[in-house]
Amino acid sequence: MGGHLVTVAACSLNQWALDWEGNLERIVESIRRAKAAGARLRVGPELEISGYMAQDHFKEQDTFLHSLEVLARILTDKSCYDIILDLGLPIQHRNVSYNCRVICYNSKILLIRPKQFLASDLNYREQRWFLPWSKPRQTEDYHLPRMLQKIQGATHVPFGDALISSPDTCFGAETCEELFTPNAPTISMGLDGAEVFTNSSASHWEIQKLDTRIKLICEATRKSGGVYLYANQKGGDGDRLYFDGCSMIIVNGDIVAQGSQFSLDDVEVVTATVDLEEVRAYRSGISRGYQAVTSLAKYQRIQTDFELSPEEEEFDITKRRSAVIQPRYHSVEEEIALAAGCYLWDYLRRSGQAGYLAPLSGGIDSCATATIVFSMCRIVMQAVKEGNPQVIEDVKRVAKYKGENVLPDTPQELCNQIFSTIYMGMATMSSAETRKRAKDLAEAIGSYHIDLNIDDVYNAQKALIVNTTGFDPQFKVHGGSYQENITLQCLQARIRMVTAYEFGQILSTTRGRPGGGSLLVLGSANVGESLRGYLTKYDCSSADINPIGSIDKSDLKRFIKWAVKDFDIPCLQEFLDATPTAELEPITSEYVQADEADMGFTYDELTVLGRLRKEVKLGPFGMFQRLVHDWSADYTPAQVAEKTKRFHHFYAINRHKMTTLTPSLHAQPYSPDDNRFDLRPFLYPPFWKSWSFKRIDAELERIEATMAKKKKDGGVEAEID
Template identity: 45%
Template sequence: MRLLKVATCNLNQWAMDFDCNMKNIKDSISRAKQAGAVIRLGPELEITGYGCEDHFLELDTITHAWECLKELLLGDWTDGILCSFGMPVIKGSERELRWFTAWKQKEQLDDFLLPSDISEALAQTVVPFGYGYIQFLDTAVAAEVCEELFSPVPPHAELSLNGVEVFMNASGSHHQLRKLDIRLRAFIGATHTRGGVYMYSNHQGCDGGRLYFDGCSCVVVNGDVVAQGSQFSLKDVELVVAQIDLDAVASLRGSISSFQEQASCKSKVSSVAVPVSLCQSFKLQISPSSPRKIQYHSPEEEIAFGPSCWLWDYLRRSGASGFLLPLSGGADSSSVAAIVGCMCQLVIKEIAEGDEQVKADAIRVGHYTGGQFPTDSKEFAKRLFYTVFMGSENSSDATRTRAKVLAEEIGSWHFDVSIDGVVSSFISLFQTLTGKRPRYKVDGGSNTENLGLQNIQARIRMVLAFMLASLLPWVHNKPGFYLVLGSSNVDEGLRGYLTKYDCSSADINPIGSISKQDLRTFLKWAAVHLGYSSLAEIEAAPPTAELEPIRSNYSQLDEVDMGMTYEELSVYGRLRKIFRCGPVSMFKNLCFKWGPKLTPAEIGDKVKHFFKYYSINRHKMTVLTPSYHAESYSPEDNRFDLRQFLYNSRWPYQFRKIDELVQQSRDERVEVDGGMGGIVAAGSENPKAGF
């Protein structure tokens, strides 16, 4: 029996903060050694941080990475343990089309010339570079970086036939709702049919951008998960250790005749021989790690924990003292409030479990003195979370009450502010300037007047939010500044159903990439599992902006204003982004999806209506508040949706094609109905005639 103890880790790295990153790397190595591991795997680009982006084009970044690696190699950190470190390197003049270049020379390993100061320090001029594996006396180990696992012909397939038993995947995989299963199925599939040990390491936390890296480092043996780290955590370093019996790998491979057949005629892969043994011999008191049940979170839990951990990292690393949220009492802003409350609960939980780093950060952020530290989530929320209900004459008592009750449940410092006086001043100023006073539509005004009056309220709220965030800490003798939180969801961004520079304009937005449907289910979950019972009533209320006057015969509703439902918006978003549909292909897809309920003409009208408003409002995405990324159809133009912001919103060519297809379906229907004696006439007054 060849026993091998391995360690992989979740690290909360920070792009371009080399001190922070080195501290976590060293901590993970120390813990791996203490656990008796002989292999330590860290995440991709762990030395620099993953999200450096165009900093990777700066030579300083590469230089600092080499300096950090030298520090690790010259110390005793790597003594007695095989370590995998992630960092960028430059070989010759090769670069990626943006940051990195894939290595394509698979025939043999190259000699990589070390930088001169590294060479002098290590007394070594070159190192083997390229595609290959390390052959130890008792096993073979190889690396497969991140996306290679998901490629059509992954390296591990060929390397397995060359005798590699242990694969190390250093990754930088970000969180998306319902994504973890795809990742884990890939690890399991990599070793289920060909045997092997698959080690996976990942970043965990916000490393400086919109992404949250969701950890879940794990070890898989012959298709079974034997060790799994957390997906959401406030810890800076989390180690995952497993004891492996490599003879189990050899046994499985020996039992698969097709594996033996293909291995006998394999293409030879280059290797580096290392005259060292990694394994221990059989010991009765040491047992291999057993298969375990995979831990998955529900989408509601992912919405609670992912953005909460992201907010905590952003808060403690930005130097801010807390958050301010315009809390309307509606579903979106209440979801954000609940996420902040969840963050406070997670901090208290980690402190209670003895995490000294979280405790130190909480003491600093909450401005505790005299040896005090937070022990209650509501008390902690009071120190770092302002909520503000900015009511107008158009606000209902119901939403005002819901905002107040939720704030009490979470523990935030809550304000109820009337903006009517400021709105009236703006309208009076306009009237003095132009001689005209705009009216709401329900009072006889035009659409232009109606929209203008709504936008005044929305933009006043944005100005008020930032004023309070900057001055309230001063009023309460608190040092620092507060970050303003936004609360527009992904569907509203896609439709453009938000005012440019209103409350959608904030410092950061934890729900900006989450759909309205997912937020509704989250509110139901959070009412029970986070203990904020008022969220159930908030979820049940119909979505409304409350920017128009309430009348006995009229109440403003979001879905009526938009001309489409939130459910429809989610469908449009996935077809447009994930399935890369333009107007015509979206129309065709929806004819199959909605055909039993709607006529082609109705579907065509819906598609045109969506693309009209999507393109009219696309410019709003250029100033969208940086949002936590959770949904793959996010319309944010910074990274996730690289499309222009000036469109011909009439889409003349595409809409004409849709009209032609609608007419074609009518003609085909006429032919069919004609053959049946003309029972149903095309173009009937009933839009669903014949369907």
């Protein structure tokens, strides 16, 4: 009897689209670490050679050429020998582009396995670039390019859906989305005797999404047994998504190894030693045998002489199988702090810019943005203290510290170097309270803070109207019309955007920072305000990156409440206690502008409406039918109808604002992020005259008639049918 203890490795790599040299270095480093841990099988993230988010670059021949060139480098690197490698890259076969895995050993390709089920919904457009492999359990000959023929010593290798058979076991590969399909390849591979499964993934982060992923992976092996290696991309790969790593190894439905979910380590290798006999024993005790012998899903097996569990290791008494562990989760508050912080650091260090600038209004949204930057600084300083060489190198380059060995000592010190905040007030519109809150927060986190008024610029711009037209527009509190009021509000908002960019470009120079450079401007519009269109086009919502653009107000409040204690910033409590206000209208003794009153919705209501619109996929009529029940304790059917119509009206007339919405870190499954995630028209017919609104009115009339009749007949308040 041969050995049955197998050490395997799943790798999380912070790959970057088209970073050929960097991606190669990280792949090779992960292979070396896997080998050092005794692993005999290593799997990496999806499309790890090219980077997953190359997107329309997958239509360019250069992308396929350079991917094969990098593959050739790995195949000929002898430090990558003596371990089976599962690598991800795009490959063209018979002039068709595929998202592929290359299984190889000691410079020889064993199998090229194309992805069968492509992710083509929500954030993903894989069918725009690739075709799915539509021949399950079939292979063809792939004609190798000349550069690989020399390495392979052959002109062709198998291309398609097959298993790899070693002297001691059999394993198969699936790719990301295939795990999420109802009839995942794991099922048929397991029924045909595969005992080990690899999954190379590029699964993005959303708040509390990890639980879904873990349940799917565990269930995949709990039903039919097996060892599952899940390797996920990590970091920002050049777009709005953050990939949260958390590679795992699962045996028979139990986790035996789990990597970090949020980390600044560019290379993380998760290893475990598993017992193949446990898989065989587990399968003998579940309802699997009859389906296995009657299954028509038979795979070709590609043979290799390399053993995953060499016979001599059976008697190595120092070798131990990995114990079962409980899954590790972060709270919502921790996820916001860690995911957004890690994403911002990736964006900053790879953009080559000098730092960030955030306009502070004294409200909770800009407060959350600034606190996330401070969280980034905390994460970075922790990595510096742990001796992370890549982070240390990046800090020296981005923060421009003088002296080779000089580094910041605290998050506040780092924050002061790379983060500027600016309060842009108006004498008659800005309160002393918001100005003070902005100042106190800047002092607490260490940002370089500027406090200024924009009255002179505002008055000069307003004078253009007066001098050109002879008309002097007024705010509504001074008797002005709606159009006058909104014009003057938007004027201030757009001046703030111009001012933020003006200071973002010059502050490094005025401060005498080594290297100068521009600061990236951060936006602070939350997901609810974007859905409602409660923002000025090209105002402070227009920025380079918006860390909170798909996070709702309730989660932002939870994050700030958590940060009061965990970040030890007591002044954050003042932001929680304050009434949200844009401060774009004059403050009087009778009137103070309030966001929720302006919008006609609470932020919690906008969260509900946003989820029903995007996740539940309800139009106006369907939404009314749902909410007339869900909100019956708080609103009459007539009030629900009014809110439903009001939401869709403002969504429709403000939809054009989403076309220029600042790119935001994707965090919620109902983000209104245009073109990438929320594919909808930006010019709608008038909703107030629409068919769907008339249907709401008719349904409301029917409900009210039914309720009135039941009340008259029964003398009690009627229920809604």
